[in-house]
Each structure stands twice: as C-alpha cells, then as structure tokens.
Amino acid sequence: MRIDELKQKIEGELRDLKAEIEARDPNVVNIRASRDDVIEIARRLSSIGFDHVKAVTAVDRGDIFEVDYIISSYLGDLSYYLVNLKISLPRDDPRAPSLVEIWPSVLYQEHEEHEMMGIYFEGHPRMGRKLLLPENYEGIPPLRKEFKIKTEGIDYGG
Template identity: 25%
Template structure:
C-alpha cells in the first residue's frame, strides 16, 4: 500500500480526521492531529489491511523557539505485510501534549518516557511518565533548543568552561 492509500483508508474510517500527506521526503509521512493520534494508531494496528503491529521508534523533536513547535515521529512497521509508515504530530511548543499510544503498543512506554525526559512532550494517560535517562530531580529537558544546563547538580560541577 502507498502512503496515500493508507491516508485515504484512515480518513474513510476515522471521523473528523484531517490528514496531510508529505511525499516529498525520501520517507513519506502522514501528519496526524494530536488529538487523533491514539485513535489512528489503534486503527492502523487492528485493521487487517494495514496491521501495523510494530512501533519501531518514536522520536521527539524540538523545532526551537523561532518555529514555536515540536514534533513527534512514529515509525511503524507491519511484519506480515512488510509495510513501513511514518506518522508525524506537530505540537505547540508552549504546551506540547498529546495522547499516549501505550494502549496500542507496549513499546511506546519507554519511547514516550524518553521524549518526555529529553524534549518535554507530555503524553496524557501514560501509565508511568517519568524520567528515563536524566535524574528524577534534573531541571529542564536537555534536547530542547533553548536548554540551559545547570552549573552544578548536587554539588558536582556540570558545566565546564574551556580553558
């Protein structure tokens, strides 16, 4: 199936789901509204035509203060069909929240925790949204474009100046 055919199938089966298909990149993507991502993912996993049984990767990106947006990319794979698909959700940088897809794929648990920890996306209804790489009391999200690292952490120098 092509990306366009998958997008058409989604729109036929999910009410009020406006999609944007981008085929200009080497890996085509479907842009999904944040409030529809869980429903779209559930459909793509359970529909016999697509059966995207694997969430290969979930990536959080900060586009920076100038663009005022963040993105979450979902790389899906259908083992029986051999299909690959990328879904993208664009978020407001000031309030980057969207539904969790842990109810669809258990693998989303750690991927979403990493995106929360490093970039700052809030995955609503996540069963255990806490830091996964940084310390629990770390300040900020290190992969945000305007991140300012702490000078010290529990008395240990974090930021070193070049001589």
C-alpha cells in the same frame, strides 16, 4: 503490494479524518495529523496490520514540537514499509495522547521524549518517574533549544 497501493489503502482507512498522506521513497508513507486524531489513526493503522512502533522521536522546532512515530509491521508485505506518523504540538501546550494502549512498544520511547523534551503523553503509565536523568534533576528538559550547558568553571584548555 506497491507503495501507491498502500497509500490508497491508508487513505481509505483515514478518509473521514483530517490527515495529510504522501508516499515517499519506495517504502515510506508519511502521515501528518493533529493530536486530536492520533489515537484513531493509530487504531486504524493497527487494524490493517501495522503492529509496532520502531521509534518515537521529537524535535524542538522553536515555535512547535514535532513528534514522529515510525510504525511498521512484522507481517508479510507490510514488513517492507514504514509509516511516519507526525503530529505538531504547540510550545505552550506540549501534550499528546499516549499510544501505549495500541502499541506497547512506545512505552520507553514516549517516556524518553517526556523526560528529554518535556512532552507529556496523556495516559502513559510512567510520566512521573525518571528514566534516563538522575532522580534529583529539576531543570529544563535537556533536548529543548533553551537548555544551556553550564560552562562556568570549565577550562577548555584554550
């Protein structure tokens, strides 16, 4: 299967949903979607053979958060390809449905993005527990732009 054939297959699967789809590089298909459609898109990608998520990342763009799911497959031709599923979340409402029921491989990755970026994944079984930060940590999520490292009392040797 070639990248353009995969893009067409994905377009056919998602034709009734609002999603921007583009083929990039020799093996990457980008899908930009709304958080309202992400569960259905994930279900359909899973049904055509994309069986796991390699990574979940989030970026604080200042006015929005962007969440990227890097999706792949262990199966035949699909194992060569990556699907980058992107959703944007408003800064004042950084929540998205969890994809853990579709792809269990997101369990720790969504948990990490919740803890480090403050994105709430609805339906995720571990949102209330700490993963990387100390149990008593109560500050701003440390990967947000507004997070400031305390420098008072630090001698930089200058």
